[in-house]
Amino acid sequence: MIQFxxxxxxxxxxxILRNISLEVNEENSFTSILGKSGSGKTxxxxxxxxxxxxxxxxIHIKGKIVSEGSKIIVPPHERNxxxxxxxxxxxxxxxxxxxxxxxxxxxxxxxxKSIIMQTMNEFGITDLKDNFTHQxxxxxxxxxxxxxSMVLQPEILLMDEPLxxxxxxxxxQMRKLIKQLVKEKKVSIFYVTHDHxxxxxxxxxxxxVNEGAITYYGTPEQSIYFDSTFLKEFIEV
Amino acid sequence: MGKTINIKTILxxxxxxxxxxxxxxxGALLFGTISGQASEVVNNITSIFHGDVLQSIGNSLIIxxxxxxxxxxxxxxxAFLFSKANLPFSKxxxxxxLLPFLLPSYVICVAWNDVWLFADxxxxxxxxxxxxxxxxxxxxxxxxAFIIQAGLKNINAGMEEAGMMITSYKEVFIKIVLPLLxxxxxxxxxxxxxxxxxxxxxxxxxxxxxxxxxIFTQFSAFYNYSLAATQSLILTAICLLLLFPExxxxxxxxxxxxxxxxxxxxxxxxxxxxxxxxxxxxYLFFTVLVPVAFLAFQTFSVAKTSLLDIxxxxxxxxxxxxxxxxxxxxxxxxxxxxxxxxxxxxxxxFLQTILLFVFAVPAIVTGVSLIFFYNTPSLSxxxxxxxxxxxxxxxxxxxxxxxxxxxxxxxxxVSYTEAAKMMGARSFYIFRKISLPLLGEALFTSFFIxxxxxxxxxxxxxxxxxxxxxxxPVTIFTRTANxxxxxxxxxxxxxxxxxxxxxxxxxxxxxxxxxxxxxxxx
Numbered sequence: 179m180i181q182f183x184x185x186x187x188x189x190x191x192x193x194i195l196r197n198i199s200l201e202v203n204e205e206n207s208f209t210s211i212l213g214k215s216g217s218g219k220t221x222x223x224x225x226x227x228x229x230x231x232x233x234x235x236x237i238h239i240k241g242k243i244v245s246e247g248s249k250i251i252v253p254p255h256e257r258n259x260x261x262x263x264x265x266x267x268x269x270x271x272x273x274x275x276x277x278x279x280x281x282x283x284x285x286x287x288x289x290x291k292s293i294i295m296q297t298m299n300e301f302g303i304t305d306l307k308d309n310f311t312h313q314x315x316x317x318x319x320x321x322x323x324x325x326x327s328m329v330l331q332p333e334i335l336l337m338d339e340p341l342x343x344x345x346x347x348x349x350x351q352m353r354k355l356i357k358q359l360v361k362e363k364k365v366s367i368f369y370v371t372h373d374h375x376x377x378x379x380x381x382x383x384x385x386x387v388n389e390g391a392i393t394y395y396g397t398p399e400q401s402i403y404f405d406s407t408f409l410k411e412f413i414e415v
Numbered sequence: 416m417g418k419t420i421n422i423k424t425i426l427x428x429x430x431x432x433x434x435x436x437x438x439x440x441x442g443a444l445l446f447g448t449i450s451g452q453a454s455e456v457v458n459n460i461t462s463i464f465h466g467d468v469l470q471s472i473g474n475s476l477i478i479x480x481x482x483x484x485x486x487x488x489x490x491x492x493x494a495f496l497f498s499k500a501n502l503p504f505s506k507x508x509x510x511x512x513l514l515p516f517l518l519p520s521y522v523i524c525v526a527w528n529d530v531w532l533f534a535d536x537x538x539x540x541x542x543x544x545x546x547x548x549x550x551x552x553x554x555x556x557x558x559x560a561f562i563i564q565a566g567l568k569n570i571n572a573g574m575e576e577a578g579m580m581i582t583s584y585k586e587v588f589i590k591i592v593l594p595l596l597x598x599x600x601x602x603x604x605x606x607x608x609x610x611x612x613x614x615x616x617x618x619x620x621x622x623x624x625x626x627x628x629x630i631f632t633q634f635s636a637f638y639n640y641s642l643a644a645t646q647s648l649i650l651t652a653i654c655l656l657l658l659f660p661e662x663x664x665x666x667x668x669x670x671x672x673x674x675x676x677x678x679x680x681x682x683x684x685x686x687x688x689x690x691x692x693x694x695x696x697x698y699l700f701f702t703v704l705v706p707v708a709f710l711a712f713q714t715f716s717v718a719k720t721s722l723l724d725i726x727x728x729x730x731x732x733x734x735x736x737x738x739x740x741x742x743x744x745x746x747x748x749x750x751x752x753x754x755x756x757x758x759x760x761x762x763x764x765f766l767q768t769i770l771l772f773v774f775a776v777p778a779i780v781t782g783v784s785l786i787f788f789y790n791t792p793s794l795s796x797x798x799x800x801x802x803x804x805x806x807x808x809x810x811x812x813x814x815x816x817x818x819x820x821x822x823x824x825x826x827x828x829v830s831y832t833e834a835a836k837m838m839g840a841r842s843f844y845i846f847r848k849i850s851l852p853l854l855g856e857a858l859f860t861s862f863f864i865x866x867x868x869x870x871x872x873x874x875x876x877x878x879x880x881x882x883x884x885x886x887x888p889v890t891i892f893t894r895t896a897n898x899x900x901x902x903x904x905x906x907x908x909x910x911x912x913x914x915x916x917x918x919x920x921x922x923x924x925x926x927x928x929x930x931x932x933x934x935x936x937x
Contacts, residue, residue, distance in 0.1 A: 229833055255839030267830035271852045271933045280848075281838035310933040330838065 179205055179366060180226060180334070185235035187221055194218045195225075196390040198235070202383070205333075208360050210377035211370045213387035214412070219370045220264075222387060223336045226368065227261050228254035239334070255284070260327030260365075262337040266319055268311040274298075274322050275307040281330045293329060301325040317348045324355070328363060335359070337369045341376075353380055374413045386412065422842070423760070430753050430766075437773060437810040440788035441651075444780070447787060448644045459645035468629055468646075474544060475612055475626040482551040482611040483604045489552070490559025490603060493695070498564045500685045502692055511699045516557040518914055519871035521616040521892055524550055525907040526706030528620070529713040532900070542622045550621075551611050553702040558610075559603040566599025567592075572681035584683070609654045613777030615874040616888075620895060626650055627779045627874070634783060634878070644787065647780040658775045707911065713904035725905040729890065733913060736887040739801055740869035743808035747869075748862045750809065751816025752854075755824050758817070767817060774814035781810050782878030799881050807875040812868050816861045823857035824850075856929045863921035867914060887913070 180202045187195040195218045202209060213219040224230040225237060228250050236246040239259075244252040254261075268277055278297060282290035298304045301321045311319060320340060327335060337356075341349045357380065360367055371377050377384050378398040386394040386401070386409055394401055394409050401413060449456065462468060493512055497505045515523055527550050531541045540546065570592060578587035593600075618625040630650065634643035685691060714722065726733075758766050776784075785807055789798040797803055827850065835845045873888040880886055891906045898906075 227837065229836070254833075254837045259837070261834065261837050263830040263834060265828055265830055267828060267834040269831060269834075269849060271931065280835065280840070284839040284844075312933065326834075 179203055179240060180368075181238040182222075182225075183236045183238070185225065185237065186233050187218070187225065187230065188233045189221075193390055194221045195387075198222075198390075198392055200385065200392055200395060202385075202395075204383060205366055206360055206364045207382040208357065208367045208369065208380055209383045209385060210381040211368060211385045211387060212374060212377045212412075213372065215372060217387045218390045219372075219385075219387045220338055222385075223261075223338055223368060223370050226257075226334070227259055227336055228252065228257055229261075258333045260330060260332035260335040262323050262327055262335065262340045264338045264340065264342065266323040266340065268319060268322055268326070270311055273308050273310055274303060274314070277311070277322060278326050278329050281326065285330065297325050297329040301328075316344055317352065320344065320348075320352055321355075324359070328359065328365070331363075332365060335365050335367045337367060339370050339372070349376075356380070378413065388412075426753055426757060430750070430757055433750055433753075433809070434766075434769065436806055437813065438769065440784040440810075441773065441776060441781075443788045444644055444784035445648060448641070448648050455641055456645065459642045460649075462642060463646065463649060467624065468626075471624040471626045471629040474618075474624060478544065478547055478551065478614075478618070478623075478625065479608045479612045481548045482555055483608040485548070485552045486555040486559045486607050487563075487600060487604050489556040489698075490561075490563050491600070493556065493560040494563035494567055496691055496695060497560070498567050499681075499683050500688075500691070501682055502685070502688060502695070504692075508695055508699060511703050512560060513557045514703050515554045516561075517867050517871075517918060519616070519873065519888055519891075519907075519910055520550075520554055520614065521620060521873060521888065521895070522710075522907040522910050522914075523554055523706065524617045524620045525895070525903055526710040529709040529900070529904055530706055533709060533713070544623055546621055547618050547623050547625075550617050551614060554617075555607045555610060559607060562603040562606070563596065563599045566596045570595050570681075575681050605657055608657060609775050609777075612650070612654060613779065613874065615779055615877075616892065620892075627777060630779050630783070631878075640787075643783055647777075647783045651776050651780050654775045654777060655772060658772065710904050710908045710911065713901055714908050717899075717901040722905060722908070725902065725909055729887065729906060729909055732885045732887040732890040733909075735885050736870055739804055739884070739886065740808075740866050742801070743805050743812075743869040744862050744866035746805055747809055747812050747816045747865045748820075748858055750813060751820050751861055751865075752858060754813070754817045755821035758821055759824050767814075767821070770814040770817055773810055774812075776810075778811060778872070778874030779878065781807060782875040785810070785875070785879050798879075801881065801884060803879045803881060804876055804884070804886075807879055808865075808869050808872065811872060811875055812865050815868070816865055819861040819864065820854065820857050823854055827853050856925070859925060859928065860921075863917070863924075867917060870914065870917070 180200075182198050182200040185195060185198045186193065211219045211222055221230060225232060225245065226239070228244060231248050231250055232245050233248060237244050239252075239257055242252065244250075244257055269280070272280065275294065275298075278294050279290065282293060287293065295304070298307060301324060303318065303321050303325060306314060306318060306322070311322065314322065323340065341352050344352065353376070356367065356369075359365055369377075369380070378401075381398050383396065384394065384398050384401060385392060388408050393406055394404055396404065401409060404410075448459075463472065493509075496502045497509050497512075502508070527546070528541065531546075574591060574595070575587055578591045582590075613627060614625075615627050615631065619628050619631070626646070627650070630643050630646045633639045633646065714725075754766055754770065757763055785803060786798075788794070789803055789806075791798075797806070831849055831853070832845050835849050840848070871888060873892055876886055877889050877892065880889055887910055891903070891910060894906065895903050
């Protein structure tokens with residue numbers, strides 16, 4: 179589904195990702211991108227989204243080349259990819275309804291009003307439709323961010339540590355909801371986290387990034403037996 | 416994609432041309448001065464060591480140093496009282512403190528002149544260096560308070576609280592708060608030093624010879640252009656030298672605390688609020704209300720004077736000033752936005768540095784350079800029209816607009832526009848729907864602040880205003896020499912009321928236009 183071929187990414191002269199090659203074939207699955215702070219995991223996610231340009235290599239989504247060298251071949255909005263930012267990026271001057279409406283209007287989808295109502299209903303946020311985002315709790319904001327992305331029916335949903343600021347109880351609820359999304363909406367999730375326990379618990383597959391290279395790609399269960407000192411230390415085996 | 420590139424290219428081109436219009440005159444002045452006859456250049460430079468010129472330079476430096484020190488000290492106290500301590504009525508007091516900075520300096524000067532003449536202060540004291548220092552301190556204290564307040568608001572409460580777990584607040588203030596505040600203190604000192612060094616109206620009105628008035632005299636009275644140009648460059652060199660080590664602080668510091676606070680902010684409960692409150696009120700009463708009251712008193716003390724007559728007399732100037740200032744504020748804000756946007760998009764930090772250097776050039780020098788550059792046959796269409804005033808306004812105030820807008824632009828998370836991009840919104844749509852509403856308040860504030868500055872600007876426009884244009888500051892300033900005292904006071908009172916009306920419009924407009932519910936969170 180997603181292929182990285184010899185991808186290198188530099189910021190100024192610092193190498194963030196070094197000659198990465200990876201193929202993720204599982205559809206409708208939950209893949210965690212795990213690593214320490216500054217390891218390059220968010221950059222990996224932003225490269226899939228098309229928000230960053232590569233320096234070398236190419237990225238393919240569903241067999242189609244989307245980025246090559248320093249060129250963005252398919253722009254972010256044509257990749258059919260959703261993105262949940264770490265700060266959620268809910269526009270403060272829009273209501274909940276307007277936040278969700280924005281993308282549908284852009285894509286000129288007919289009958290979008292009923293789609294919005296249906297999505298808000300599914301996420302249990304219908305009552306909040308006229309609220310501004312600062313009037314919502316942390317959990318409600320998460321739901322709006324998810325609804326805003328999912329209303330566009332993306333095939334891939336990229337999530338950049340979206341639960342980092344939630345308390346334990348809310349985190350557990352949101353994790354359940356996200357897992358449910360994978361099943362019901364048939365979406366593949368790439369989920370950046372630095373919490374190995376969260377990754378082990380939620381993922382079908384894990385990508386472990388360390389110092390710009392991919393140390394491990396496989397199931398959480400197999401990772402315990404993988405021969406890497408870094409990985410063993412990181413996941414506290 | 417191609418369309419986007421075109422818009423960006425056009426914006427870069429426009430910004431480049433605009434920069435050239437304001438930077439080239441200064442470059443031409445420099446080149447013209449050093450490329451003159453060697454003997455003339457040497458003569459001009461050595462002339463600064465002559466008694467009178469040397470005294471004027473000395474006066475300029477004494478005034479600037481004293482005003483900077485006093486303004487920063489007072490500004491520090493006010494910043495602390497208004498932003499860190501829960502002082503009652505602080506909103507109203509803050510507005511009152513700001514007033515002298517927003518009013519034309521010649522108006523403040525005329526007002527103080529009225530106070531001192533009424534109090535029968537000896538003329539040697541009124542027309543003296545300490546009087547200039549006093550008036551300029553009341554004018555620039557609000558600026559220092561404003562910058563230091565922004566610095567205080569950017570100190571995370573956690574840093575102070577961590578210190579308070581270990582030692583007393585006094586120690587925390589000295590060892591933690593003050594070092595963190597150092598860039599703001601340093602920046603306000605340098606900025607006020609440069610501004611008071613360029614101040615023309617106050618020393619000129621009080622007949623205190625300073626370097627700026629010396630340049631003006633050489634230019635306008637003796638028509639010694641080459642000497643005026645050389646002296647301008649010397650004054651500019653002093654300002655730029657001061658600025659050079661400080662450019663890092665000045666370009667990166669948040670001057671204007673609009674928008675939401677960056678961190679959690681710690682307030683302090685004063686044990687006794689009444690003493691600082693009374694002191695602050697006394698200061699504001701004597702430095703703001705008393706001179707304004709005397710301006711009115713002096714105007715109406717002569718039975719024959721009617722404020723309406725003065726307004727009618729000044730009507731052409733009021734009309735011209737307002738129209739030109741509105742055009743100036745619009746252009747400066749528009750280009751302020753373009754420059755801020757380009758700086759953010761392409762990480763062109765040098766743009767702000769260039770604008771800072773242009774801003775630091777004394778106003779009178781800006782005037783001299785504009786005359787040298789635009790008073791040529793090929794560019795006379797600019798020199799003989801109001802375009803020259805608009806260029807002068809841009810040279811003087813573009814940096815301020817860029818500061819206000821880019822500080823706000825920096826506070827809009829990149830993820831907001833990226834999220835819209837992910838959904839297929841085009842650049843202009845993202846700008847219209849996301850960036851513009853979030854930036855609206857900053858653009859509005861920038862427009863009004865620049866409008867007030869344009870209305871009050873005297874030092875540059877007195878040198879470049881084209882024939883047939885009647886500007887309020889120039890009209891009042893030129894009439895101070897031969898009009899009776901009560902007429903001068905009356906004209907100053909009109910200028911004051913004019914500025915106040917614009918200020919009130921700004922406050923009212925802000926309340927009406929930016930009252931949306933979502934702004935409560937910011």
